[in-house]
Amino acid sequence: MNRIACRLHRLTPPALLLALGVVLFRPAIAAGDDSPWETDPYQLGQGLYFPQQGLRVGGYADLHYYDLDDEPRSASIDDLSLIVTKDFGSRWKLLSETDLSEAAIITRRGVSTSDATLEVERLYVDYYASSAATFRFGKFLTPVGQWNLIHADPLVWTVTRPLSTAAAFSTSANGAMMYGTRTLAQDDLDYTLYVDDTQAIGLATDADSAYGSYGRAGAINPLRNEFDRAAGGQTHYHWHDDQLTIGGSFVAYELRDPRKSYRLGGLDFDWTGSHVELSGEGVYRTPNGAQTPSEYGGYLQAVIPLPDQLFLVGRFEHFRNSTPNVTDNISTVGLNYRGVAGLVFRIERTHASHEYTGLPSGWFASVAVLF
């Protein structure tokens, strides 16, 4: 197994940010001077693009604050993520995402970097074979639902992540994928088919935790969901110029530890109206011949635009966990401020009926930047 995760006890966040700034902004000036096409200047949230090299460098970072019920207050830099894409000719493209997670946890006792972990979140190449099919090889995000595919902090509406989007499957896979978009009856159909063979490939495998730690030293439930082998597919249908998207996912897989086989099906949707955006995901997982009970759940989320780039967010989730065998009802109400492109400020209150599944009750806040 090619584990490359390593502890970074001695690196401080300011040093990392300074290094990141040097890497990002020096070439920005050079690119602006050399471009023959009067390019638009760099903007936060779009990455830094070097057209002559077919290279784009970007990423995201976030700072979280937690005031959880019955726990001391804390803050954490959860993600410092660097995303690099590089074109090779007109048909090949490389993507890598390297993430420094849990970079620092700040409590009354001081700053701890003992949980800092450097991980390769994604590393793959895409080959554009035709207008209908692209092939992907490497480590990629598992196509179940929509949240997992856009899980970066600046892109989602809440600090907390619904259990249905991570607890029942590995959030990443190692293998090959074919995907594309077809037009049917004036609407678009996205399809994805993939196979995972982490057991054989073991490409940049990380600790794929099923639950977040939310500023605590380790999650309440240390369950991990690494695939050993998997095969699955996903489809999304976009109606009325993307106003309504409905998707379905299926994956059959064998976990590494505990070594069990499962089948998982999922449904998701996203509807954008004039005054509200509704979205939801649900999963149902059954074991193959084991005594473990089924695991299932789903959430429904509403986002209402308010004046001045403020958004009111409400979500309810029901999740039946199998290990341990408990059911959780989780409600979340929060606010987003998105007045500056690439920057998101969020605050929310979450109440979980049963905290053992890994999502605690309390106040959560964050500032996240996509650069």
Add this chain to the structure above:
Amino acid sequence: MFARLKYPRIVLLALTLGAGGIDYAAEPVPSEQAQMAVIASNRDSLPKIDDGSLREVYLKRIFLNSDGRPYIPVNLPPTHPLRNAFLSAVLKMNAPQMQIYWDRRYFQGVSPPYVLGSQRAVVKFVAATPGAIGYVQRCQVTPDVHVILLVSLTGVAPADMLEKCPEAATP
């Protein structure tokens, strides 16, 4: 070729034009300033693209044309009135929706279209770059590019917000 007309505002230009560009004399000219031209390089054979496919190209859901050549869509800056008109008439999204769409796609490794600073830059870039597609006011079109679609700006871009048509480019 254009089996389906998804957007009523879009006027399709007959694709029987020669490789040398537009036959201006044969075109009705109701108002040069009130039309947006979607352009491709003269170095390309005339691209076979309809209005629905144009949306897919600009959303980067399809990357290659039927001949296997990559599309290179280019945009005007976010504050340009013609870009907002293109968003509304062709992509059927407003600016905040587009921002959310591209933030998500960018995270998925798909970069938004390359942004050029002016219409003149778009024409120059498209003329010199096989596979490139851009949009400009019709009066900005030069003989170095094909016009593959014409889009009416009536109702989506106030005339006083658009650039004044240069005399040299007016037929």
